[in-house]
Amino acid sequence: MAGATGEKDMKTKIILAALVAATGVAAMPAVAQDRFDFGGGRPDGPEYRLFGAGVPMLDAPLRETGRGRAFVMRNFDFDHDGRIDPREADAANRAFERFAGDRRDRFDWDAHDRGDGPGPDRDGRGPRPDRVVVVEQSTTYDRGAMRGYGFRQTPRGAAMTLSGDVLFQTDSDVLRPGAIDRLRPLAGYLRANPGTRVAIDGYTDARGSDAHNQALSERRAASVQSAFDAMGVTRARFAVDGHGERDPVASNATSEGQRLNRRVEVTLLGQRADRF
Structure with a gap:
């Protein structure tokens, strides 16, 4: 029996x-x-x-x-x-x-x-x-690393900028090997704060056609979302968008300005930057 x-x-x-x-x-x-x-x-x-x-x-x-x-x-x-x-x-x-x-x-x-x-x-x-x-x-994420991102206050929440050249090869949406290490502390924070929603916005410089830049910015933002997903942060928490060469933060007439414009911005919606 x-x-x-x-x-x-x-x-x-x-x-x-x-x-x-x-x-x-x-x-x-x-x-x-x-x-x-x-x-x-x-x-x-x-x-x-x-x-x-x-x-x-x-x-x-x-x-x-x-x-x-x-x-x-x-x-x-x-x-x-x-x-x-x-x-x-x-x-x-x-x-x-x-x-x-x-x-x-x-x-x-x-x-x-x-x-x-x-x-x-x-x-x-x-x-x-x-x-x-x-x-x-407070012990479940790296507070020092979060401060190192340099969050700034925006109307949407606490925002930080990731250089496109740090994350991606030129004209590519494939993350560099070291990009995951750059994103890992933020992924730890998001796992520790499951109620926080996130916006990921991709931008390019003005070289290339409008259509190419728009598509590239969208793919790059999506690649960052996929990286967070692979690190255990639910995809449904993200609002992902690409803006192409719109909204530059510097002049596209110089190589340094172009470098600054190639970026991905991550915003913790509704959060205050001074908490980090």
Whole structure:
């Protein structure tokens, strides 16, 4: 009898994993969230490490804590290859969002384990939103790096300028290898502040035709959005636009002016620049 029960449980897990892999966690039945394996990542359990292209996409509590890494590897390594690809990372983030809610960037695994935090209690009775333990979010992003961006106040919010020459090769929308490092602190801030919406605006200098410059500015802005998406910042939070050679910040009659006009501006909508 015990063997039959174990075989049934194993079949259930296989079906659940297949469903998640095929459709994403959003399509899972509500009871499925009670079936996640929350073990591991403790002193009396194995320590998990994360490898694979999907790791940068994971929410910080999944990527940076022992309990989070265990949750990912025990539930979302669908092909059991010891690596997390983008599809598996997306499924893990979606699952984590289901039980952590809007606290997922300040999630306290110990509170969850005690039944004090969001998500299913050990007794299976469901979420406990009245007993959420909040972790101070100031430790979840690099404040010094954010100050280094040089945000300025605009009517839309806190804005910063990224040089197009730093981000892209000449006349290209492919990010340079070092561009991701330039964007990484901002991605960390956005993961730590999931309610912040962002505008990304691309600009070019006046060389080339209007149509070419417009298309290039749009592609460059979209490339920056894709980079943030790969680092775990939801695409739906961005308003992306290209302006071509319009709205120059310097004269296009000089090479230095052209360099200044080739830029991508990122605005944290509704935020104040003096907070950084």
